[in-house]
Amino acid sequence: RYGSTVAVHDASVTVAAGELASLLGPSGCGKTTLLRAIAGFEPVADGRIVLGGRVISEPRRSLAPERRRVGMVFQDFALFPHLNVERNVAFGLRGLDAAQRAARVGELLAMMGLSGSQAAMPHELSGGQQQRVALARALAPDPDILLLDEPFSSLDSELREELAAEVRALLLRQGTTAILVTHDQHEAFAMADRVTLMHAGRVVQTASPPELYRQPADEFVAGFIGQGAVVQLQVNAAGELDNGLGQWPGPKPESGVLRLLLRPEHVRHDPRSETRLTVTERRFCGAEYRYTLRLADSQELVGLASGDIEIEPGGQLPVRVDLQQAVILGPVNGQH
Ligand code: ATP
Secondary structure, three states: OEOOEOOOOOOOOOOOOOOEEEEEOOOOOOHHHHHHHHHOOOOOOOOOEEEOOEEEEEOOEEOOHHHOOEEEEOOOOOOOOOOOHHHHHHOOOOOOOHHHHHHHHHHHHHHOOOOOOOOOOHHHOOHHHHHHHHHHHHHOOOOOEEEEEOOOOOOOHHHHHHHHHHHHHHHHHHOOOEEEEEOOHHHHHHHOOEEEEEEOOEEEEEEOHHHHHHOOOOHHHHHHOOOOEEEEEEEOOOOEEOOOOEEOOOOOOOOOEEEEEEOHHHEEEOOOOOOEEEEEEEEEOOOEEEEEEEOOOOOEEEEEEEOOOOOOOOOEEEEEEOHHHOEEEEEOOOOO
């Protein structure tokens, strides 16, 4: 809680030892607040945080951040600008003599692909290299959990994915438990085994990336993860959907109206199909065209066709709609 603002509530998250988890959500949803509470930078007004069986936060009782055995990596790297790489990485190492410290720093830098850069100053390194140093520094004291706050977002997109994949492999090899905070689903999917999606201070769903994509808990998750269109369709007595979309493969809803999420890959160009939809927009994406398609009642779908199928806006695209894959967001009560 920040004064009268309740930033996080109803948030229950469990991360198993060795697991790579992610807190994902739009700006302002409370993910950084939750991460900072785990790190010990924010007190909790209610609830508990337990690490390895030990309560580290509860109302009016908070273990100091430096006593939590938590490693932290920030978006802006936060290296000490006046210390060289070796001294940055060695910063949190306690109880080692000089030779042991130098050996540990060497080992971590090798792990990060930065062997021999001990004497370099942070400003002499690229953004990606600085973030590797920050990771080495966070991992040096062998924390019980590593917390990463948007660690890749200031890097360009290609480097971001490369580093995310590299960090994932490294953390898995080390058996490190980690929580990544990000607003970017690609980053969350690239790094984490399990993703917790937050919205307006609450946890909406925790699931593996494929599960979040295929079985979103509600319309917010469906809209935030991946792409697609939400449409409302009437099912007639014979089980056919309106707008000429074919036979509904599931049970007919009592109200006769379904609310469905259809992903672009479930609406594919098929020259033999009798379902023809009006093209309102198209975008070339290399191997494929992404078409925005209008149904007879003016609702819109997004569909895919191979890059050599060129139909101008206003034309008709024959598509096969894979209704088996449609995500049911619920039968709709009342009028269509
Ligand atoms: P972003 O990705 O933009 O950082 P977030 O999901 O991490 O967003 P938080 O930074 O945790 O969200 O913020 C959650 C809510 O708490 C927001 O409504 C925000 O305005 C509020 N908040 C965050 N920090 C403070 C603060 N220090 N004082 C008051 N309110 C704050």
